[in-house]
Amino acid sequence: MEKNLTGPSKFNRTAVSVSEAQALIVPYINKSLIETIPLIEAHGRTLAEDVTSPHPYPFFRRSVMDGFAIHSDDTLSCSKDESVWLEVVDEIPCGFTSSVPVGRGQAARIMTGAHVPDETDAVVMLEMTENKIEDGRTYIRLQQVVTSGTNVTPIGFELDEGELILQGGRQILAGEMSVLATFGIHHVNVYRRPTVAIFATGTELLELEDPLQPGKIRNSNSYMLASQVREAGGEPIMLGSIMDDLALARLKVEEALEKYDLVVTSGGVSVGDYDIMGDLVRQDDVTMLFNKVSMRPGSVTTAAVKGGKLLFALSGNPGACFVGFELFVGPAIRKMMGVNNPYLPEWTAVLGTDYNRRNSFTRFVRARLDIREGMLYALPANIDESGVMVTIKDSDCLIVIPPETEGIKAGEQVKIIKLQGNRMW
């Protein structure tokens, strides 16, 4: 293969901090277009509009129990020794309203969730009554005072008409589904999932079906990135891998940027002879945002803009590729999808084992989370090198080790970044 001789340019790098790098990207994040989709397909999507309640909820006074709708005043004289008999004049199943007025001294049999007759003001539970039939009429006996409002859910108990229920930017999960369905919102306006083109650079890369050969490895980064894109809410577009060839990479990037919302590559961003991405982002029609971040892993993470679209060139080292995505690409995808705070949550945890490494840069250490006696513990992976792939699968979070630390002792508090994905098994 023809060698890509490096110019001096890609050695010339100024490191920016993680937060500076994140801020440099923000102006170039374009919100996705809005689309209207059936509610049933909206799980996980981000609402693109505020939703206010079109009517109060509940919409009618609703019985909390199976029992009898009554006038509470009829029970004022009730006690253990003094009972009141009420005539049952109606039966109200769910989905119906009463068919006859319920007068004083009368009651209507009612089911949980049914419409409480307007003239009644309380529901007494079935178990608190006895009944008798006389001359073909049914009567119930009460021996306790029932206060007004007992077992009746008032109109608007949960929500008033016109109340802001869900703000734009909110993710639709089970609870939001329930609210939207309650108000008959069968189609919702959500942000379109950004399409994220993924391709890997590296002459050493094999496709998954290829047999192994000495010096070659399979392209695992693209598959890892596809999962990360999905978790962030985007739609991964797999564009395979290309060899380390600047012209080829350039063509591929241009095509992908034209067709898709975002492009993510892995590999070739350092200073090696075949590290073409460093040169690619320095070409005239590309605006490089940063090509070095004061962090490990992922120090070589690079971001650029071409034709108004973002290109992220992540490290080929799997650990650095993973972290670079979580800190920069994931937030960009979530922001495109209208998420108000797109960054992963920062929590505090107790460090589970000593962390002995000397550290000059901010380091993001993969770790497992564990709850011990109600406390959150972060247990660093035993091998955490940038080039190590296997412990990525064991990380629920990244421990943020500040720069200039000599090591941290078990039991000390550490800042962690909680990774997405609810691993349940």
Ligand SMILES: Nc1nc2c(c(=O)[nH]1)N[C@H]1C(S)=C(S)[C@@H](COP(=O)(O)OP(=O)(O)OC[C@H]3O[C@@H](n4cnc5c(N)ncnc54)[C@H](O)[C@@H]3O)O[C@H]1N2
């Ligand atoms: N002289 C220097 N060497 C290196 C520096 C440096 O500053 N000076 N930085 C190191 C750091 S830090 C990192 S991180 C890596 C970055 O490497 P690249 O982004 O240029 O990636 P490659 O050289 O293409 O590959 C590195 C490594 O990753 C493997 N790889 C690549 N693509 C994939 C893939 N799709 N799936 C799985 N694994 C992949 C590749 O085979 C290499 O082993 O540079 C250091 N060097």
Ligand code: MOO
């Ligand atoms: O970008 Mo490199 O990880 O710092 O290992």
Ligand SMILES: [Mg+2]
């Ligand atoms: Mg390299």
